[in-house]
Amino acid sequence: AQxxxxxxxxxxxxxxxxxxxxxxxxxxxxxxxxxxxxxxxSRQMILVIRQEAYKQQNATENRFSVNFQKAAKSFSLKISDSQLGDAAMYFCAYRSANRSGGSNYKLTFGKGTLLTVNP
Amino acid sequence: GAGVSQSPRYKVAKRGQDVALRCDPISGHVSLFWYQQALGQGPEFLTYFQNEAQLDKSGLPSDRFFAERPEGSVSTLKIQRTQQEDSAVYLCASSLWEGVRVLNEQFFGPGTRLTVL
Incomplete structure (x- = not known):
């Protein structure tokens, strides 16, 4: 299990x-x-960024970028030019890609990091 | 169009009562997921539907939990004889469809906060 x-x-x-x-x-x-x-x-979960494991290039979405280190199994999120609206709980999640079956389409989440942005 | 909606947004139940939580996915979305989010935790998978077929219910914590999606659109999560440990936010998510190498974004609803007294 992941x-x-x-x-x-x-x-x-x-x-x-x-x-x-x-x-x-x-x-x-x-x-x-x-x-x-x-x-x-407000609790509505919003996708920030995603990364396919077979891609070596790190994903970027405007101010959000990731550092994906496959060998180290590390996937960090960098937020540049932080804004007050970035304050939220951030969850990292995993989804399998190489087997069929409903359970492999589920997302497995971490416990989250609460980000506070100070003015 | 409209996003995923869930009702009720808040539900208080006395221990032993049955509850029903509703999810309206985005129109045309084939895949539907239910997740349970305990206080201070990340969401945990409960069950998955592809159209009306429940393809995976491995995350349902007990036989008191039952989910259905009879016409392949609206889904209901039912919890019988609620217990205090069932208190959590129940999230619904939908996506166009899912496949082995098909990845579509899962859109989440606002959740239903269930409190069992």
Missing amino acids: TVTQSQPEMSVQEAETVTLSCTYDTSESDYYLFWYKQPP
């Missing part, structure tokens, strides 16, 4: 600064997807 670990329960950053959220995962699979989701206080 596991996802987020070792930082809480992080804070000053507005306009950069912050990095950590995520490690454990899997025996070679093909999978990784995600970062944002969950604001």
